[in-house]
Amino acid sequence: MEKRFIYADNAATTAVSEEVLNAMLPHFRTAFGNASSIYKLGRDAQRDVEDAREKVAKALGAEPKEIFFTSCGSESDNWAIKGMAENMAKKGKKHIITSVFEHHAVLHTCEYLEKHGFEITYVPVSDKGLIDPEDVRKAIREDTGLVTIMYANNEIGTIQPIEEIAAVCHEKGVVFHTDAVQAVGHVEIDVKKQGIDMLSLSGHKIHAQKGIGALYVRKGITLPNLIHGGAQERNRRAGTENVPAIVGLGVAIEAATRNIAEKAAIITPRRNRLIDGILQLPYTRLNGDRDKRLPGNLNISIEGIEGESLLLMLDLNGICASSGSACTSGSLDPSHVLLSIGLKHEVAHGSLRLSIEEDVTDEDIDYILEVIPRVVDRLRSMSPVWEKMMKGEKYE
Amino acid sequence: MLYSEKVLDHFSNPRNVGEIEDADGVGEIGNAKCGDIMKMYLKIDDGIITDAKFKTFGCGAAVATSSMATELIKGKSIDDALKLTNQAVVEALDGLPAVKIHCSVLAEQAVRSALSDYYTRQGIDPLPIVGEIKEPEE
Numbered sequence: 001m002e003k004r005f006i007y008a009d010n011a012a013t014t015a016v017s018e019e020v021l022n023a024m025l026p027h028f029r030t031a032f033g034n035a036s037s038i039y040k041l042g043r044d045a046q047r048d049v050e051d052a053r054e055k056v057a058k059a060l061g062a063e064p065k066e067i068f069f070t071s072c073g074s075e076s077d078n079w080a081i082k083g084m085a086e087n088m089a090k091k092g093k094k095h096i097i098t099s100v101f102e103h104h105a106v107l108h109t110c111e112y113l114e115k116h117g118f119e120i121t122y123v124p125v126s127d128k129g130l131i132d133p134e135d136v137r138k139a140i141r142e143d144t145g146l147v148t149i150m151y152a153n154n155e156i157g158t159i160q161p162i163e164e165i166a167a168v169c170h171e172k173g174v175v176f177h178t179d180a181v182q183a184v185g186h187v188e189i190d191v192k193k194q195g196i197d198m199l200s201l202s203g204h205k206i207h208a209q210k211g212i213g214a215l216y217v218r219k220g221i222t223l224p225n226l227i228h229g230g231a232q233e234r235n236r237r238a239g240t241e242n243v244p245a246i247v248g249l250g251v252a253i254e255a256a257t258r259n260i261a262e263k264a265a266i267i268t269p270r271r272n273r274l275i276d277g278i279l280q281l282p283y284t285r286l287n288g289d290r291d292k293r294l295p296g297n298l299n300i301s302i303e304g305i306e307g308e309s310l311l312l313m314l315d316l317n318g319i320c321a322s323s324g325s326a327c328t329s330g331s332l333d334p335s336h337v338l339l340s341i342g343l344k345h346e347v348a349h350g351s352l353r354l355s356i357e358e359d360v361t362d363e364d365i366d367y368i369l370e371v372i373p374r375v376v377d378r379l380r381s382m383s384p385v386w387e388k389m390m391k392g393e394k395y396e
Numbered sequence: 397m398l399y400s401e402k403v404l405d406h407f408s409n410p411r412n413v414g415e416i417e418d419a420d421g422v423g424e425i426g427n428a429k430c431g432d433i434m435k436m437y438l439k440i441d442d443g444i445i446t447d448a449k450f451k452t453f454g455c456g457a458a459v460a461t462s463s464m465a466t467e468l469i470k471g472k473s474i475d476d477a478l479k480l481t482n483q484a485v486v487e488a489l490d491g492l493p494a495v496k497i498h499c500s501v502l503a504e505q506a507v508r509s510a511l512s513d514y515y516t517r518q519g520i521d522p523l524p525i526v527g528e529i530k531e532p533e534e
Contacts (some may be wrong), residue, residue, distance in 0.1 A: 306431055308455035309407070316408055325431060325455070334431065346428035382413045384435040385428050385453040 001371075005318040006364045010205070010296060011154055011182060011355035012322055016248070017207040023251040024209070027244035035241045036230065045243050052250025056214050059257040060199065061190035068215045068233050069246050073181040073202030074105035075226075076215035079237075080177045080198045081109045081148055083223035085118055088145030095144040097121045097174075099131050101340040102150050105200075106179055110148075123149075127342045129158035129288035137168045147176050151183035151199075155324055155337040155353055156288030157297025159187060166195035175221060181205055181213075185256025186264075186294050191216055201253075203245065208252035212245035264295040266358045270365050274298055274354060277369040281376055283389065287338060287351065296356045299324075301343060304386030305350045305379040307334075313375040319368060322353040346385070399456060400490040406460035411467050414449045421517065423509025426502050426532055432458045434506040436466070440514055445469050445477055450506070457496035461503035464488050469507055474514075478526065480507055498532060505530050 007015075016024075027048070033041030035049050050064065057064040070076045081096070088094065098110050100122045110120045121139040125131050131149060140147070147169045152159045162178055169176040177198035180189065185206040191199055198221065203212035217223055229238025275286055275298050283303035302310065307325030314321050324335030325348070333339070334348035343351075354368070380386040388394070399407070416437040426433040432454035439447035448466040452459050464485050469477040482500035486492050492500060509529045515522035 304453070306454050306458070309459060312404075312407060312456045344429075345431075349428070349431040382410070382451050382459070383453040384424065384433050384451040387435075387451065 001367055003318050004364060004367050006360060006368060007320050008354040008356050008360060008368070009320045009322050010357050011157075011294075011353065013204045013210065014207045014357070016209050017252065017255065019255055020208055020248045020252045024244040024248040027247055032243075035243060036232070045241070049241050049243060049246050052246045055250035055254045056201075057216075059184070059189075059253040060201075060216055061192050062216050063219065065234070066216050066219055068217060068236055069241065069249070070213040070215055070226075070237065071211055071242075072213040073103075073179065073200050073205075074213075076200030076202075076213045077103070077105040077148075077179050078109050079215055079223060079226045080200060080217070081106065081146065082113065083226070084146045084175060084177070084198075084221075085113050086224050087222075088118075091145070093143045093145035095119045095121070095141050097123060097136060097139045097144060097147040097149075099123050099125060099149050101125050101129070101153060101155075101337045102148070103154055103179055103181070106148055106150065107336075125158075125340050128292075129153060129156045129337075129341050130292060131160050131165065133161055133164040133168045136165050137172075140168070140172045140174055144172070144174050147174055149176075149178060151178045151180035151189075152187065152294050153288070153337060154182045155335055156299045156341070157182070157294035157355070158288040159183065159292050159294065162196065163194045166197075169197075170195055182294060184253065186260065186296070188260055189257075191218070197221060203249040203252060206252045206256040208248040209245050212242060212249045214249065263358055267295040267356060267360075270360060270362065271296055271298055271354075271356060273362075273365050274356075274368060275300070277365075278302075278352075278372055281373055285347075287341060287343065294355075297353070298355075299338075299351060299353045301338070301347045302350045302352060302376055303347055304383050304389055305376060307349055307351055309379055310350070310352055310375065313379065314371065317371045317375065319371060322355070324351040324353065325349045398493060399460075400492075402488075402490045403457060403460040403492065406463040406489065407456045410459055410463040412449045412463065412470070413451065415451065416447055416449050419449075419510075421510040421512075421514030423506050423511070423513050423529075425506045425509050425529065426454070428453060430532055431455070432499065432502055432532070434458065434462050434502050436462070436506040436510040438469075438510045438514060440474065443474050445472055445474065454499065454502075455496070457492055457499040458502065460489055461485050461492075461499045462506065465503035465507055474511060477507055477511060480504055501530070502532060 033045040035046040123135040199216040204210040227238040287299040307323030338348035419437040420440040421438040450462040452462040482504040512522035
């Protein structure tokens with residue numbers, strides 16, 4: 001089969017769409033005004049920023065004044081969690097609940113707060129990668145002020161029971177934040193119906209540029225100001241608005257949420273064909289619940305090989321993918337997500353994540369399914385771990 | 397992760413992959429939990445390493461350093477092979493990212509482990525000649 005180029009790592013980042021780029025371009029050279037300026041050029045910029053805010057709000061079922069632009073999903077997470085912690089401290093509350101398999105933007109923020117006198121409960125996830133709302137209920141205490149649980153996991157794509165978790169929080173009067181960076185544009189979100197109090201999102205996962213994100217904060221919750229200075233973002237986050245990026249985010253989120261069901265109907269069967277095809281290989285397993293997962297996500301462990309080698313081999317064949325191996329996580333331990341759902345270290349090292357969108361065609365799927373078995377065979381043939389497995393010896 | 401062209405070359409076309417059926421020394425280092433295992437096979441004739449092969453479970457750097465280590469010791473005397481340092485492997489590969497230096501240490505130790513096995517098979521205590529084999533820290 002002829003070599004192709006296939007981008008199957010949309011959970012890492014996405015390309016800026018033509019629609020988004022075209023909307024952004026005027027804001028660099030002609031419509032370049034500062035949104036705080038009084039003259040028309042400035043007023044136009046302000047109008048475009050507010051127009052983008054409306055688009056983001058509409059996509060989430062929120063009101064425009066509940067949307068704050070940030071520089072990325074991590075910033076949104078940090079602001080929501082540390083800001084709420086500051087509010088809690090004033091009321092003598094010091095307990096926060098999160099889960100063991102959050103993104104590091106949430107986990108490391110919680111660990112930071114632990115060092116500053118807060119107590120964190122990390123609720124477990126099932127072997128299918130799902131959080132039980134009952135575990136959240138059990139963890140809530142008198143002094144709990146915040147629950148932060150991701151909407152969809154970034155590695156295994158599992159979609160959490162957000163509405164149920166939010167309901168549990170509200171029964172006890174606890175604020176609920178969700179990191180929805182991976183979910184926006186892939187699942188229907190309505191913050192009011194679902195009872196979400198705060199939600200983080202990122203632009204570059206939905207075909208806007210890198211360096212733009214947003215935080216939804218429900219009316220009635222007042223977070224401390226993140227950046228002190230000018231009056232931008234209703235005094236909460238000073239700094240001249242990144243108008244091109246904000247405009248791009250507005251267009252991107254409108255496009256991403258326009259036809260979620262139609263996109264899923266195209267992507268899901270292709271993704272399922274990939275799952276079934278790869279699982280034909282012996283000693284493989286799908287990580288995360290098969291149905292309660294993002295349409296384009298698959299995460300499979302392939303025993304006997306190591307993830308980074310697999311990614312390099314796929315790259316040589318024109319396929320961009322991702323892994324949870326230690327080598328790709330930048331530490332000696334494999335992904336905390338894969339360990340949290342009960343994978344052994346040696347199995348977690350050999351994991352493969354593909355995250356596809358509708359531009360990956362059926363022919364591309366054929367190509368991936370031709371390349372992966374060939375590459376896996378090659379790596380296994382040179383793997384002493386595989387050799388031992390085949391002889392029935394232990395390799396731990 | 398920025399790999400040199402040489403690392404990528406030794407990863408995508410590794411030299412000396414495989415096993416030696418009647419090897420005179422076989423060494424294994426690392427563990428699957430940490431994500432790297434190297435197994436090294438040596439054929440030794442009259443104090444000269446006439447053949448070297450390896451199998452590796454690990455990242456791109458683990459494969460490339462194994463490949464380079466076998467290249468560097470093939471045709472050399474045992475004495476020369478014992479002088480192989482991880483630094484020599486790194487230099488021969490035009491460098492490694494800092495987080496991957498441990499792979500070159502594994503390659504160095506895999507060679508020593510195979511030589512240690514060679515001496516043991518000869519009924520010679522390898523410790524005074526080869527020294528301690530350093531297993532990677534967990």
